[in-house]
Amino acid sequence: MNNQELYCQKTDSSHRKKFGQFFTHPDVAQFMTNWVLASGQKTIYDPAFGLGAFYLPIKHREDINFHGSEIDSTVLDFGLDSSLDSSLDSSLNVKLSIKIEDYLLTWGKQHQNIVCNPPYMRFQKFLNRDQVAKEFQEKLGIKLSGYTNTASAFLLKSISEMDGKGRLAYVMPLEFLNTGYGTMVKQELIINKHLVSIIKLDCEKEIFPDATTSVGIILYDSYKKYDAVNFYSLDSVNSLKEIAKLVPTKNILTNDLKPNTKWLPYFQKDALIVKNNELVSLREYGRFSRGIATGANEFFVLKPSDLKHKLFLATEYLPCITRSSQIKKTIFDLEDYQQLVAQDAPVYLFAAHDQHSEAADRYIQYGVSQEFDRRFLTKSRNPWYKTEKREPSHLWLGVFSRGGYKVVLNRSNALNLTCFHGFQPNLLGINQIEKLFLYLSSQVGRQIISLSMRKYGGDLDKFEPNDLNMALVPAPSYFDQMPEDLVKDAITWIEKTGTIPQNIDEYFAPLARMESQSLIV
Structure with a gap:
């Protein structure tokens, strides 16, 4: 030794x-x-x-x-x-x-x-x-x-x-x-x-x-x-x-x-050559931000069964995806969320307001007795039990990945914790959500977006929100030429099969190519 x-x-x-x-x-x-x-x-x-x-x-x-x-x-x-x-x-x-x-x-x-x-x-x-x-x-x-x-x-x-x-x-x-x-x-x-x-x-x-x-x-x-x-x-x-x-x-x-x-x-050894004249930064369409950080998931994350005996008001908890493993499909809708509720999965976020019920107050006092209010994040908030205010994101993208990131088109009203980064579009991006989703899911899109990954040991990859916001995506002119029927049929195909149709990969393929012993331009 x-x-x-x-x-x-x-x-x-x-x-x-x-x-x-x-x-x-x-x-x-x-x-x-x-x-x-x-x-x-x-x-x-x-x-x-x-x-x-x-x-x-x-x-x-x-x-x-x-x-x-x-x-x-x-x-x-x-x-x-x-x-x-x-x-x-x-x-x-x-x-x-x-x-x-x-x-x-x-x-x-x-x-x-x-x-x-x-x-x-x-x-x-x-x-x-x-x-x-x-x-x-x-x-x-x-x-x-x-x-x-x-x-x-x-x-x-x-x-x-x-x-x-x-x-x-x-x-x-x-x-x-x-x-x-x-x-x-x-x-x-x-x-x-x-x-x-x-x-x-x-x-x-x-x-x-x-x-x-x-x-x-x-x-x-x-x-x-x-x-x-x-x-x-x-x-x-x-x-x-x-x-x-x-x-x-x-x-x-x-x-x-x-x-x-x-x-x-x-x-x-092989570099990805991208056509910069056809691409813009993702921030042209909106921005990714990290998911909600509670500072004490043991306190803030709730199951449906928890709600039954705690008797919170309906305004004191919110639907929320708390783990990446809860998402099994690339298009997530209200029905998928309701299935998680039926399984008693931890998919609610405690979100009491200043004027809250007696039931919520008892739970807050319980949190104090367990010193959840003294955690690194909670102790800097006023009040400590008030979580970050967010709107449901249109796209979710996994923070960590091995062998390919997870991207989800969110059609539910669920929020997300830090297992995902969430995308909020601007006025330009609001009409491009499905096209962005298809691009992020395509082979070339994954190759280009992966240039912004941070590489860790054990083939572990990580995205930070700013890395994503600076990543390259098709310019508005490229998206504008994308036939609406192609988009509609692709979304239907994904809903049925969970896979990206070949014609979507073909549509985005001209944006980049692999070339041996070359530099990224």
């Missing part, structure tokens, strides 16, 4: 989650340290030392100075007790110096080589987030997005600390390549043409068994400028040893890399 396994066995998972600890595979650490030391510089700095994964491969090499920072004394003590401390082994040549400190709050240093597997915490769990954001603004003139995770903040800070003589290698969750907050990170990576390669590790479960996001390696050389960036997609850790002999999935001119575009498609 190695030191990583021993540490995970002896520490609680809640502790590791608190500090965003995901430990580096030895082969990945070996590759990264070898790459940065090829700069010729003999000093390495690791901003998140942890168990010393990057120190172990080089601890017997001569004339290497290894410095590091670590915020968690527990993981550092465990690592040092595992004979990492050079003073405990006379055969070690590397000079090791580690400080207990918060890297994101420690400023004023420059480094030759940096190698790091930064802690990964989403913005909700970002330690000292407000203070970190303030110092980034003051020290770097960078305003961090509220959605920035810790790993991206580490990378931004490390890029600013390179002394211009060495290299940087970072293990990173690659979701930033397709997100809004990642625009700033991508800008800093390419602004001075020091980005060498981004390696996507499709074997992320082999490397980080507990990871829920796609993983990759950023290679950055502060000493040289590069006119193009290599994008690699590897299905084995062993491939890292042969990467110098591999042909990259894509080789993109640095000047052609745009920070505000999505980069994950560059890891695909």
